[in-house]
Amino acid sequence: QVQLVESGGGLVQAGGSLRLSCAASGIAFTRSAMRWYRQAPGKQRELVADINSDSVPNYADSVKGRFTISRDNAKNTVYLHMNSLKPEDTAVYYCYAPWNLWGQGTQVTVSS
Helix, strand or coil, X not given: CCEEEEECCEEEECCCCEEEEEEEECCCHHHCCEEEEEECCCCCCXXXXXXXXXXXXXXXXXXXXXXXXXXXXXXXXXEEEECCCCHHHCEEEEEEECCCEECCCEEEEEEC
């Protein structure tokens, strides 16, 4: 079955940390560039971070220095480590794989 399943969201205080996971199945994971997006209420979905098949990461300016994307090819899983969380990081976070495969999303809420 081709799917992405996210986990790890939750409620955290500002300054706290969370780790999101995205488990992939049914895709050529080791050859796939993977992405994390987020969508806050009333806003467009935005790209947060991506990682290519060589594990080279890229980040949105808003999360650079606070978030880290990584992948474990043995587990077909991509992670988003989020530190120093801010209330403006509150959103539903989605995992994405080529082409146009999305996870169900996981809610991250950061309280001030």
